[in-house]
Amino acid sequence: xxxxxxxxxxxxxxxxxxxxxxxxxxxxxxxxxxxxxxxxxxxxxxxxxxxxxxxxxxxxxxxxxxxxxxxxxxxxxxxxxxxxxxxxxxxxxxxxxxxxxxxxxxxxxxxxxxxxxxxxxxxxxxxxxxxxxxxxxxxxxxxxxxxxxxxxxxxxxxxxxxxxxxxxxxxxxxxxxxxxxxxxxxxxxxxxxxxxxxxxxxxxxxxxxxxxxxxxxxxxxxxxxxxxxxxxxxxxxxxxxxxxxx
Numbered sequence: 001x002x003x004x005x006x007x008x009x010x011x012x013x014x015x016x017x018x019x020x021x022x023x024x025x026x027x028x029x030x031x032x033x034x035x036x037x038x039x040x041x042x043x044x045x046x047x048x049x050x051x052x053x054x055x056x057x058x059x060x061x062x063x064x065x066x067x068x069x070x071x072x073x074x075x076x077x078x079x080x081x082x083x084x085x086x087x088x089x090x091x092x093x094x095x096x097x098x099x100x101x102x103x104x105x106x107x108x109x110x111x112x113x114x115x116x117x118x119x120x121x122x123x124x125x126x127x128x129x130x131x132x133x134x135x136x137x138x139x140x141x142x143x144x145x146x147x148x149x150x151x152x153x154x155x156x157x158x159x160x161x162x163x164x165x166x167x168x169x170x171x172x173x174x175x176x177x178x179x180x181x182x183x184x185x186x187x188x189x190x191x192x193x194x195x196x197x198x199x200x201x202x203x204x205x206x207x208x209x210x211x212x213x214x215x216x217x218x219x220x221x222x223x224x225x226x227x228x229x230x231x232x233x234x235x236x237x238x239x240x241x242x243x244x245x246x
Contacts, residue, residue, distance in 0.1 A: 003025055006226075010032060013082075105153050169234055
């Protein structure tokens with residue numbers, strides 16, 4: 001029960017890595033609020049873990065204001081924030097990515113962290129405690145060709161994590177990020193371009209441990225970084241990648 005009594009908001013918690021984080025947090029005693037565009041999925045997961053949910057567009061500042069108000073009304077405080085929601089564009093040469101695709105990727109993967117900070121950071125500063133976890137990617141550490149603007153958005157998130165950590169440390173707020181390799185989640189086909197046995201084998205050949213990340217892997221890593229066991233860790237990008245970035 002490493003998160004016993006803690007309150008946590010997890011974006012993109014209705015599926016994939018986000019669901020793994022929600023389930024682990026709940027199992028470790030946290031009260032969880034799932035923020036996701038997929039209202040049906042969020043409702044299903046929240047029922048399974050006896051949590052709460054809100055339909056939220058993480059690229060929208062007004063939705064963040066509503067989410068913050070809900071959390072503070074129900075809990076009176078926010079101990080943990082996990083910025084997990086993310087999207088990608090399909091693999092293609094950088095010059096072929098449309099402006100609309102570029103704007104969407106940067107809005108969800110980068111601007112969402114800005115919005116979350118505007119609404120959540122003042123509350124954590126006032127409480128003089130808190131843990132923020134951003135879910136970035138190995139793509140921000142060791143980029144893959146043809147995912148250029150997705151790679152860049154995750155590199156941005158890694159740098160944002162480090163600068164947030166430096167600025168918020170004097171206020172008792174820790175900020176870290178996870179860098180997972182691709183997992184067997186709804187986004188896998190988008191990363192690979194197509195989901196075939198051949199493409200999976202090609203992708204797996206780049207991971208020394210020979211398997212994809214799982215939601216459980218991310219849940220375990222997230223739980224550690226957001227728990228008191230990691231009280232001396234801030235500004236870290238933890239690679240959960242089976243050796244991909246070695």
